[in-house]
Amino acid sequence: MTVANLLPMPVLLPLLGAALTLVARRHPRVQVAISIAVLAASLAVAATLMWSTHHDGPIALWLGAWSEPLGIALVADRISALMLLISSFVILVVLVFAIGQGVADGDEDSPLAIYFPTYLVLSAGVSNAFLAGDLFNLFVSFEMLLFASFVLLTLGGSGTRIRAGTTYVIVSMVSSFLFLSAIAGVYAATGTVNLAQLSLRLPEIDPTVSLALQLMLLTVFGIKAAVFPMSAWLPDSYPSAPVPVSAVFAGLLTKVGVYAIVRTQFLLFPESPLHHLIMGAGLLTMIIGILGAVAQPGIKRMLSFTLVSHIGYMLFGIGLASESGVSAAIFYIAHHITVQTALFLISGLIERVGGSTVIDRLGGLAASTPVLAVLFFVPAMNLAGIPPFSGFVGKVGLLQAGTQDGSVIAWTLVVGSVVTSLLTLYAVAKTWSAAFWRPRAVEGQDQTFEMPTLTPSFGRLSDAIGAAVAAQRPSTPIAPPPAVTQVERPMPPLMLGAAAAVVAFSLGLSLFAGPLFTYTDAAARQMLSSDAYVRAVLPEEAP
Template sequence: MTDTLLALPVLLPVLAAGVLLLGPPRFLVRALSVAVLVCVLGVAVALFTVADERGPVAVAFGGWPPPLGIALVADRLSALLLTVSVLVALAVLLFAVGQGTAEDRPGTAAVLHPAYLLLVGGVALAYLTGDLFNLFVAFEVMLAASYVLITLDADEPRTRAGMTYTIVSLTSSLLLITVVALVYAATGTVTLAQLPERLAALPGGLQSALSLLMLVVFGIKAAVVPLHFWLPDSYPTAPAPITAVFAALLTKVAVYAVLRTQTMLFPRTGVWLLLAVVSIAALLLAILGAVAQDDLNRLLSFTLVSHIGFMLLGLALFDVAGLTGTILYVVHHIVVQATLFLVAGLVLRSTGTTALHRMEGRAATGAGIAVLFALPALSLAGIPPLSGFVAKLALLQAMAQAGAAGYVLAAAALVTSLLTLYAMARVWNAAFSGTRPTPSPPPQGGDAVVSRTTRRGTALMLAATAGMALTGVVIAACAGPLSRVGERAAQDLLDPREYRAAVLGEEGRP
């Protein structure tokens, strides 16, 4: 039963994408896409429950043991992130259906949903794979799907942005397969469960070089400063649902890859100075870039890059407390960042622009949308008692235990939080402080049917965004249980004996 559950998060979206390419009716396309994601969400919850209660679960397909076979593994961290990611993907898909823009234009409906499901399948494979080569395959699946999504019905600026995104992604993928080849040449395996002891037998300089190469490769995909230049030029050009799912999932998958490889393959003791410096640079430089932006989507993109630094802070500490804070922050940020980009789509729909200076003094969105913005914005800034405060508090507590280096990291985190609050206040003043436009007269005749359709679409968009905002509140309300899960997941990262035993059997036991 567990074997089947491990395969379903990857197989269901991929198989459904193939079915949708056959061209069924549009209503069936939407229904099947939503149904598949609901099923994958249920499977992810079941995997998380099993992994949390019994420890990591693994399956080697075809009966071939590692390193020959393809292994899928679900532990607490991968199952938790898979659950949150599929939940966000489902909400964003509902928003996209309600928006009815790209998918309702001729020539796009046939590929939007298949590409979206393929993206979800790639994300699931990245979380569940038990070897480096299939992690590379997962990133390639995500790249192929994301390029289709980012260039759907694209004009010249979006095509140019899509090419920038693709070239950078292909470059990082070339580097990744090179690193995988180097690891295989040095150790004779790419199976994560077998690599720790084999890498430990290598000279220290070679270990450091491989660790740095992996950090650079995944750092490009995660948009870690100074490797972030591509993201603010690529994400803002896409429609709101696409930007939201990219911001929520793609960078977090890369952060997950950093967490998995650096803790499992290259264990350290004490503060990792290099990553601490990179974290501080990400926090401060990118948030200053956000403050300087006039475009809402670019502002949120720079904020995304900045807050990747929070996720790296806990890893830089390299202890259970720090990694617990990082895990909490990743969960919080997946939900909150997606919500903010969805709200940005609602603001664009209401005001007709994403330029902050053009919003001021003109059309303001309704009170409901203002609340939907305020919740994730305040959470991102770390205002209590929201989920961002819970995650940042866990990180600050870990930093307080790290001595002088921890205090420097804490100072950078606090400054970044204040500047984030300032950036969110700028958006609030521009988008929600103007005067409302005069309501249009009610439509007549055939236009009334269009209006009813539009109202239903708008209601679905608002419901999906509200669901995401409430999910952030639920994360804060469940801070205690979630923190305990995060702590157990952090312990698994630093002590992967159960992970290795699940994959290798008795061979992997201490």
């Protein structure tokens, strides 16, 4: 069997696993075993594909009995293989974290029967998006993510989650309509939706039509990636989800949108006049997002706004459209997936130990749980770009690429990147100091409450405090309820180990930043020159 025959496995294995876990819905241990086995196999396939694409170039596989190029093409090159490997690792570890929660809480009545198949469908959608060789298959990937995301967001059926899920679905349906419209326009103009064929045909159509199609696609993927001003939905949706769900969403879903921008921007529109528009959107996304993060009283909402803000760094590198800029953007995507996932998982541990994720209700955790203090501190400093972490390496790469460009907008983004990094440091340092270093708030002290999230057991309020303030709006100052107590629970080893594994992986990216940057340099060169991609998909039509 050739390596190309492995291309469908990251999609087919999770879908098969989803079917099997539905059959085994009355047997949670069987569901756990199937899910772990399927995701571990997908991770192994992703590692094999990454090795093969790095040494042998892009690989493609046509599915179905249709003659080329009418069939469905799956394609892997350096960037898609890297994204596939990191996403497979994150999805597997977050599932282990979720299993640890269920075991620790003894949650026999929680909706785990539907959680496992839906989570596996989400994994298949993410993998399919990275491997899709045509626009319609990419659209199918987004629809798989929409279906799975809505179910996962609304687990537990609380009013907060239903509202957040409804907002997410409405925004996603609007973007899906725009995406279908863009696909129809692309097909009408070129007669194909295959990405390799489009790279050959789009330069031949009217430039005005090509620009309109590019703007439509950028708008669609900008919504998916939470690019300002299309990012308002994210901070209200992610914090309300169960911790494992918000962690995998924060780590992966927006990056699928960013990946789609990278793929279409350089494969379909390499001579685009919109590079400065992308850079401007990146600057606004950075600044608006981090200002929102600084103002948040809750850890999860603060992390959600930093998630939006740091999408701007990726747009910075994409907009530069140079080898060094694209390489730094790819590196930063890989870094941010792991760091953001780790921080959301650790926020769940903070809520478990401290009884809340509202900063004013926390304190003294460094003394009671020093391991948790270290686990939060490392990815927080990584996110802020403190040396020698991978966040610092990625940001330095972007700043160097910006100074090499030398344009006014590039220098403006260099300054904006530094300011955003400093404000990120302020936001995470304030959170760490308040939650871990200062003494715990005394009972009866005026405090600020945030809409509580449901526990990791997918449906129950974390404690009596959450029940007392469930009807309050986020960040609404109110008087504390009488006889406030902070409920502390120990950290289950499986949850702690999963969070530590993601932190360790992020440190691995820092330790091997040199080889990783060499890899992303090669991925950027491959991305900026579409010849190898086209030859792998359409050897007879390649130039």
